[in-house]
Amino acid sequence: MTDKPLVQDFASDWDHTDPKWVADPYPIWEDLRKRCPVAHTDRYGGGWFPVTHAGVSAVAKDTEHFTSRTVVIGNGRPGEEDMPAPIGVAPPISSDPPFHAIARRIMLPALSPAAVNALEPQIRALCVELLDKIGDRELINAGSEYSQFISVGVIKQLLGFPPDDEDLFREFVHIVLEGVDHPQEQRIEEFEPIEAYFTKQIEDHQENPRDDLTSYLLNVEIEGQKLAPEHVFGTMVLTLIAGIDTTWSAIASSLWHLSTHPDDLARLVNEPDLMPVAIEEFLRYYAPVTMARLVKEDMQYLGCPMKKDDWILLGFPAANRDPSVFPDAGKFIIDRAENRHLAFGLGIHRCAGSNLARTELRVAVEEFIKRFPRFELSDPGAVTWSIGQVRGARNLPFRILK
Numbered sequence: 001m002t003d004k005p006l007v008q009d010f011a012s013d014w015d016h017t018d019p020k021w022v023a024d025p026y027p028i029w030e031d032l033r034k035r036c037p038v039a040h041t042d043r044y045g046g047g048w049f050p051v052t053h054a055g056v057s058a059v060a061k062d063t064e065h066f067t068s069r070t071v072v073i074g075n076g077r078p079g080e081e082d083m084p085a086p087i088g089v090a091p092p093i094s095s096d097p098p099f100h101a102i103a104r105r106i107m108l109p110a111l112s113p114a115a116v117n118a119l120e121p122q123i124r125a126l127c128v129e130l131l132d133k134i135g136d137r138e139l140i141n142a143g144s145e146y147s148q149f150i151s152v153g154v155i156k157q158l159l160g161f162p163p164d165d166e167d168l169f170r171e172f173v174h175i176v177l178e179g180v181d182h183p184q185e186q187r188i189e190e191f192e193p194i195e196a197y198f199t200k201q202i203e204d205h206q207e208n209p210r211d212d213l214t215s216y217l218l219n220v221e222i223e224g225q226k227l228a229p230e231h232v233f234g235t236m237v238l239t240l241i242a243g244i245d246t247t248w249s250a251i252a253s254s255l256w257h258l259s260t261h262p263d264d265l266a267r268l269v270n271e272p273d274l275m276p277v278a279i280e281e282f283l284r285y286y287a288p289v290t291m292a293r294l295v296k297e298d299m300q301y302l303g304c305p306m307k308k309d310d311w312i313l314l315g316f317p318a319a320n321r322d323p324s325v326f327p328d329a330g331k332f333i334i335d336r337a338e339n340r341h342l343a344f345g346l347g348i349h350r351c352a353g354s355n356l357a358r359t360e361l362r363v364a365v366e367e368f369i370k371r372f373p374r375f376e377l378s379d380p381g382a383v384t385w386s387i388g389q390v391r392g393a394r395n396l397p398f399r400i401l402k
């Protein structure tokens, strides 16, 4: 973190990396929802933050007035020259229509329900292996010994990356998603090792093609043409970033919830049929992902004087707590029957990996509570949360109860 001033009023000066937001953003959003439907900031060169379900949905569906050229807020404004349309830096998430549909279609087979079902036994085996490694100690860390390994294990296999590079992948995720308030020149420098690593992996796959997403992207054709090298590169980076931090966060936050709500834990252990609805409530209540857009042209929108290149922080997690859409929105209801949450976004960029995410989350929670049917936080003050646009518990010291 830089030593920038702490936020005094989130309505006129929001910052999603402010320690208060990182520790517990929900009361902030609730307050904003009462005071203003769209908050503003001059930080990061200017931006807006709609907090209602209606506001978030309007922007997410509107590709005429907003571009996805970059979806992670920073101090710089990557221009067209850095991220040429229509591909953007990480297709399909950074692509606008009409190219977006092509870039998205390319990714879908690797993330289809059938492909994900085939992965489930391996995901389960990985969870069991991690739990075996933890053993029968009383004090464990469900963050650093469990949650952080699951999605990284799946994604490295999907991309066909070296098994021993997991620490590096978590470091890349940290650079991309948590270093957002660093000066632009520093950000560019920090990206260099990521660029070098992916270039090396591409070269290795070109020399030794194999059955994985990287080889598929290098060989797939659109109307007889292979993908541009920067397209392959960008989609690989997206898969790594979108696939790791998101699900890791969802798993860790769900386990945090169970460690602090013994009644919900007992119900989930005793009523395993609840799992599918519980997973949806975990996703609604602890939705980890907030994405961004850039305003295309000066305009009045949602009652705000938006300027070209202003950021919009798309608060899917805030939309999920909007009481005008979800009854008792601020309550976690483990058997909530109707739950059309926005954790995976909406509109053309709706998460392409939702099958995989749901499977990883379900299997990770199932295996954990099967092994440890009773647990609690051993040191609540030591719990930490990730910073920025993807939110999840990181340090999770648990006491396993007999």
Ligand code: HEM
Binding pocket: 060, 068, 071, 092, 093, 094, 104, 107, 111, 238, 239, 240, 242, 243, 244, 246, 247, 250, 287, 288, 289, 290, 291, 292, 316, 342, 343, 344, 345, 346, 348, 349, 350, 351, 352, 353, 354, 356, 357, 358
């Ligand atoms: C709980 C875990 C996850 C959550 C909550 C989540 C959430 C989201 C959200 C909100 C978006 C929309 C972004 C936008 O509108 O700009 C998105 C897009 C995307 N996600 Fe996920 N995601 C998760 C896991 C995954 C996984 C495991 C993958 C697969 C590797 C993945 C791949 C993608 C891709 C490729 C897109 C871009 C889709 C497009 O632009 O058409 N996500 N995700």
